[in-house]
Amino acid sequence: xxxxxxxxxxxxxxxxLPAMIPFVVFWLAPLLYVFYLSFTEWDxxxxxxxxxxxxxxxxxxxxxxxxKALKVTVLFCAGSxxxxxxxxxxxxxxxxxxxxxxxxxxxxLFSPWVTPTVAISIVWSWIYEPDMxxxxxxxxxxxxxxxxxxxDPKWALVGVLIVTIWKSVGWAMIFYLVALRNVPADLLxxxxxxxxxxxxxxxxxxxPLISPTTLFLFVVQMIQALQAxxxxxxxxxxxPSGSTRTLLYMYYQSAFESFQIGEASTVAMVLVFMCxxxxxxxxxxxxxxxxx
Amino acid sequence: MSKITRLGSVLRHLFFAVFALMMAFPFYWMVTxxxxxxxxxxxxxxxxxxxxxxxxxxxxxxNQAPFFRYMGNSIFVAISIVIFQVINSGMMAYALTHMKFRxxxxxxxxxxxxxxxxxxxxxxxxxxxxxELHLLNSYAGLILSNCVSVFSIFLIRQAFLQxxxxxxxxxxxxGSSHMRILWTxxxxxxxxxxxxxxxxxxxxxxxxxxxPMLITKDPNLQLVSAGLRSFFVEGGAYGLxxxxxMAASAFTIAPLLLVFVLTQKTIxxxxxxxxxxxxG
Numbered sequence: 001x002x003x004x005x006x007x008x009x010x011x012x013x014x015x016x017l018p019a020m021i022p023f024v025v026f027w028l029a030p031l032l033y034v035f036y037l038s039f040t041e042w043d044x045x046x047x048x049x050x051x052x053x054x055x056x057x058x059x060x061x062x063x064x065x066x067x068k069a070l071k072v073t074v075l076f077c078a079g080s081x082x083x084x085x086x087x088x089x090x091x092x093x094x095x096x097x098x099x100x101x102x103x104x105x106x107x108x109l110f111s112p113w114v115t116p117t118v119a120i121s122i123v124w125s126w127i128y129e130p131d132m133x134x135x136x137x138x139x140x141x142x143x144x145x146x147x148x149x150x151x152d153p154k155w156a157l158v159g160v161l162i163v164t165i166w167k168s169v170g171w172a173m174i175f176y177l178v179a180l181r182n183v184p185a186d187l188l189x190x191x192x193x194x195x196x197x198x199x200x201x202x203x204x205x206x207x208p209l210i211s212p213t214t215l216f217l218f219v220v221q222m223i224q225a226l227q228a229x230x231x232x233x234x235x236x237x238x239x240p241s242g243s244t245r246t247l248l249y250m251y252y253q254s255a256f257e258s259f260q261i262g263e264a265s266t267v268a269m270v271l272v273f274m275c276x277x278x279x280x281x282x283x284x285x286x287x288x289x290x291x292x
Numbered sequence: 293m294s295k296i297t298r299l300g301s302v303l304r305h306l307f308f309a310v311f312a313l314m315m316a317f318p319f320y321w322m323v324t325x326x327x328x329x330x331x332x333x334x335x336x337x338x339x340x341x342x343x344x345x346x347x348x349x350x351x352x353x354x355n356q357a358p359f360f361r362y363m364g365n366s367i368f369v370a371i372s373i374v375i376f377q378v379i380n381s382g383m384m385a386y387a388l389t390h391m392k393f394r395x396x397x398x399x400x401x402x403x404x405x406x407x408x409x410x411x412x413x414x415x416x417x418x419x420x421x422x423x424e425l426h427l428l429n430s431y432a433g434l435i436l437s438n439c440v441s442v443f444s445i446f447l448i449r450q451a452f453l454q455x456x457x458x459x460x461x462x463x464x465x466x467g468s469s470h471m472r473i474l475w476t477x478x479x480x481x482x483x484x485x486x487x488x489x490x491x492x493x494x495x496x497x498x499x500x501x502x503x504p505m506l507i508t509k510d511p512n513l514q515l516v517s518a519g520l521r522s523f524f525v526e527g528g529a530y531g532l533x534x535x536x537x538m539a540a541s542a543f544t545i546a547p548l549l550l551v552f553v554l555t556q557k558t559i560x561x562x563x564x565x566x567x568x569x570x571x572g
Contacts, residue, residue, distance in 0.1 A: 013393060015383045023406060030414035030418040111316070116517050119545050174563045229501075233501075233502075251416075252415075268414070271410055278408075
């Protein structure tokens with residue numbers, strides 16, 4: 001190989017380096033590192049990391065706290081993802097046919113999505129204030145009993161979920177609006193001629209055609225829900241009595257509060273595994289559905 | 293028929309007016325709470341608009357913590373990251389779409405793999421690596437650790453796939469370097485994707501909390517979310533000064549709402565592209 005040929009063969013690789021170097025240093029290496037750490041015991045301070053094999057996994061899978069966090073995670077995912085998708089779709093359907101001023105509504109409903117989660121969570125913690133907060137004032141006005149929104153283990157997760165849903169419904173709505181606009185009008189007209197009612201049209205035509213959007217929103221929202229931290233940190237810090245302690249929050253606390261690096265890394269691997277399953281699931285489904 | 297549709301659209305207007313009002317109400321509540329006295333805020337029933345709006349609360353909150361510094365940090369770090377990502381996503385996407393090399397499949401696979409890894413799960417090892425590199429508590433650490441985004445690469449790759457390869461070949465015939473072809477031919481055509489990248493990345497990074505909070509303990513380096521949160525916990529003593537806390541939240545959120553109002557079209561457009569960038 002001549003020198004110039006070698007250099008021109010190298011050029012594409014040079015183009016990838018500005019992205020690949022930080023990618024390897026800050027994504028790939030940490031991933032391998034946390035995989036390794038999940039087989040060790042370490043407390044951040046001592047110079048030695050003790051290799052303990054599968055011991056951390058064994059302990060984690062026998063730890064009731066893990067199963068409680070897993071349950072909270074499942075509730076948090078289901079309780080945020082399903083409402084966001086359903087409400088987002090409902091709003092988009094209501095808005096899809098011509099409505100004057102709909103861009104104004106869109107902007108209003110979308111706006112929570114751009115705001116910092118920390119700041120809006122602080123606003124919500126004022127709304128949830130037990131005595132004089134807006135939420136309990138409204139309940140009181142309606143003749144209902146006050147709720148310990150963030151202090152009652154029965155309600156704290158609901159309180160966090162409301163903020164999470166509030167932040168994302170407008171975003172999901174916009175995705176569905178775009179998808180609905182791409183449903184060919186002549187298909188729906190043809191169904192009209194065949195005497196199909198609106199429900200039939202929705203189930204037979206619209207729903208299948210917007211299913212890629214549903215899949216996309218489902219996966220993105222799930223991955224976000226698995227990683228939700230900001231609102232939990234501001235509103236409840238995983239409490240009261242662990243009722244809002246998700247796997248991610250457990251990971252954070254064992255890593256940066258109790259310094260059980262082995263346990264933390266093992267929880268991290270569980271999270272990585274869950275996200276990969278989700279991504280592979282979405283790849284599998286979308287590969288199958290693109291062959292019409 | 294037309295009467296029914298008209299009635300329907302009136303009902304829909306009514307619904308959206310009420311719903312939008314409810315959705316926006318937390319923002320309204322934040323601003324009015326910020327303008328009340330500590331007495332008035334605890335009054336029952338609550339007042340919808342303060343008796344005498346205390347605009348001075350904003351000044352007081354602004355002066356009680358280094359918010360100017362926090363916001364400056366957030367803006368500086370976010371803009372730096374945007375610049376890095378524009379450059380490295382552009383180059384990476386160009387290599388993946390318009391250049392031939394042996395490791396292409398491997399690199400593309402590795403990046404796709406990165407798409408599946410939850411960022412938060414690698415915060416612990418990321419922290420340890422950053423500490424080995426002596427980048428904790430530094431702007432360099434804040435910027436470099438966020439300077440590559442798989443999402444941005446996918447977004448730009450998707451845009452570059454639409455650009456006909458003949459344009460690149462024509463550039464090569466003219467004797468232009470790949471760098472020149474990329475920045476003077478391809479990027480101008482796909483500028484709307486870069487605008488989306490810049491806006492989304494800026495918003496994400498300005499709002500970023502978890503990771504920056506972990507790697508910067510120095511208050512001088514805190515981003516605005518972390519700064520606001522410590523004001524909430526320490527300065528605000530958890531709710532003893534709600535008006536000031538609401539004022540601080542308001543001026544943290546304000547720049548983003550302003551950016552949103554100014555760039556609404558591009559941000560909404562991002563929906564089309566985000567949905568597209570994960571396909572194929």
